Amino acid sequence: MTEITKLTVYEALNGLKKKDFTALELTEAYLRNMESGKKYNAYITESADVALQQAKEADKRYAAGTARALEGIPLGIKDLFCTKDIRTTAASHILDNFVPPYESTVTQHLLDDGAVFLGKLNLDEFAMGGSNETSYFGPVINPWSKDKPLVPGGSSGGSAAAVAAHLCAAATGTDTGGSIREPAAFCGITGIKPTYGRCSRYGIVAFASSLDQAGPIAQDVRDCALLLKSMAGFDDKDSTSCDVAVPDYEKFLDGDVRGLTFGLPKEYRPDGLNPEVSAYWDKAAEYLKARGANIKEISLPHTKYALATYYVLAPAEASSNLARYDGIRYGFRAKEGQHLDDLYINTRTQGFGAEVRRRIMIGTYVLSAGYYDAYFLKAQKMRRLIYNDFMNAFKQCDVILTPTSPITAFPIGDESMLQNPINMYLNDVFTVSVNLAGLPALSLPIGLSADGLPYGMQLIGKPFDEGTLFNAAAKLEADAKFERK
Numbered sequence: 001m002t003e004i005t006k007l008t009v010y011e012a013l014n015g016l017k018k019k020d021f022t023a024l025e026l027t028e029a030y031l032r033n034m035e036s037g038k039k040y041n042a043y044i045t046e047s048a049d050v051a052l053q054q055a056k057e058a059d060k061r062y063a064a065g066t067a068r069a070l071e072g073i074p075l076g077i078k079d080l081f082c083t084k085d086i087r088t089t090a091a092s093h094i095l096d097n098f099v100p101p102y103e104s105t106v107t108q109h110l111l112d113d114g115a116v117f118l119g120k121l122n123l124d125e126f127a128m129g130g131s132n133e134t135s136y137f138g139p140v141i142n143p144w145s146k147d148k149p150l151v152p153g154g155s156s157g158g159s160a161a162a163v164a165a166h167l168c169a170a171a172t173g174t175d176t177g178g179s180i181r182e183p184a185a186f187c188g189i190t191g192i193k194p195t196y197g198r199c200s201r202y203g204i205v206a207f208a209s210s211l212d213q214a215g216p217i218a219q220d221v222r223d224c225a226l227l228l229k230s231m232a233g234f235d236d237k238d239s240t241s242c243d244v245a246v247p248d249y250e251k252f253l254d255g256d257v258r259g260l261t262f263g264l265p266k267e268y269r270p271d272g273l274n275p276e277v278s279a280y281w282d283k284a285a286e287y288l289k290a291r292g293a294n295i296k297e298i299s300l301p302h303t304k305y306a307l308a309t310y311y312v313l314a315p316a317e318a319s320s321n322l323a324r325y326d327g328i329r330y331g332f333r334a335k336e337g338q339h340l341d342d343l344y345i346n347t348r349t350q351g352f353g354a355e356v357r358r359r360i361m362i363g364t365y366v367l368s369a370g371y372y373d374a375y376f377l378k379a380q381k382m383r384r385l386i387y388n389d390f391m392n393a394f395k396q397c398d399v400i401l402t403p404t405s406p407i408t409a410f411p412i413g414d415e416s417m418l419q420n421p422i423n424m425y426l427n428d429v430f431t432v433s434v435n436l437a438g439l440p441a442l443s444l445p446i447g448l449s450a451d452g453l454p455y456g457m458q459l460i461g462k463p464f465d466e467g468t469l470f471n472a473a474a475k476l477e478a479d480a481k482f483e484r485k
């Protein structure tokens with residue numbers, strides 16, 4: 001392992017500025033790691049030529065004194081962001097030959113700030129999943145695996161594994177129901193799902209449009225702050241993008257937590273909650289208290305309906321969004337078939353994997369005329385009640401502190417998850433409400449389990465209050481000392 005690839009983004013920027021190494025050297029070091037790290041299956045497409053070109057450009061800018069905010073920082077991009085002239089697959093057979101003629105707004109922001117793109121990272125197919133096992137390109141292996149290969153979490157499993165294994169300095173992710181936070185937790189790193197509308201969705205392959213948000217996955221809180229500053233911002237190409245100024249998030253890192261009130265929702269501690277999860281949660285609360293914060297038990301009474309609500313609404317939106325993949329205009333087209341219907345049916349049957357087909361079926365069902373009121377409409381009403389729960393809670397606290405996931409990374413191919421998708425969905429119990437309410441939430445590593453696997457802690461904030469999350473997370477991070485990868 002080349003040592004410069006162990007640096008955080010912040011440290012690497014300093015190294016580049018001080019001319020300790022060049023952007024080309026840094027990029028080449030990551031490309032070597034990618035070669036030796038192929039066993040993780042983190043990348044779907046590598047873009048070495050593009051990266052080397054961008055790195056040379058970055059070195060010219062450092063020499064000329066015109067370096068930008070992320071000049072020469074090698075990033076991995078979740079393969080859900082359209083990247084101009086670089087294949088973008090959404091980890092699906094149906095898009096495995098798709099080369100976008102345009103760039104997503106978020107990746108354009110990163111390019112405009114001088115980032116280097118190493119390649120496109122693996123994920124669950126169309127970001128549907130919590131283990132990265134639904135990818136057409138095969139599962140990603142968690143770098144924390146010991147005797148047997150473990151999942152990295154999903155859907156941004158390639159992003160989390162690549163950051164943890166130093167196959168990129170940081171990565172982009174997307175989060176519809178936990179897909180930034182859960183893999184970050186499983187891989188012992190940090191990620192933030194910003195407020196809905198904070199980052200533009202333009203050019204991100206859509207899963208569930210009212211829930212999808214882009215965000216960074218990185219080695220630590222400061223790197224997430226640096227990355228989000230670049231990724232965020234109003235975009236008139238996305239009608240749900242919000243015209244709210246993006247603060248300099250790094251400024252929040254030196255703040256303190258005195259006087260802040262952290263709410264601990266009692267519904268997140270059901271009987272039978274893993275005692276290790278419970279213990280880390282209490283430890284984090286005590287740590288914050290010792291630094292002058294107030295800790296308060298709060299209630300989010302509709303929590304028990306969150307998973308059911310999410311797994312009606314997300315498939316409903318997915319079934320509508322995925323209707324565009326018909327084999328006519330772009331992507332995979334099945335060869336057999338006499339009639340137009342055959343073309344659609346064969347293309348979609350062969351092009352989509354089992355989990356995506358399941359969601360399309362569920363989504364189409366809950367939107368159908370006879371069931372719309374009973375399922376879709378009911379779920380929309382419940383979504384509002386869940387949102388109201390949070391708004392009521394935020395009258396009593398500034399930040400909500402919860403675990404990110406009830407479990408640590410599990411083995412690839414675990415029968416109990418794969419045979420029964422509901423078990424997989426249950427892992428999202430602490431993350432989906434945040435998306436339903438459109439709130440920002442950050443996951444950071446808090447400690448290891450008895451068998452040496454990382455747990456994540458989640459901080460949920462008020463709309464557009466990512467800054468307070470960075471402040472609190474920076475404090476907690478200082479406490480959670482353990483051997484990183």
Ligand code: GLN
Pocket residue numbers: 127128129130154155174175176177178179180207314428
């Ligand atoms: N695990 C959740 C799902 O399968 C969340 C996925 C996501 O956030 N993209 O839908």
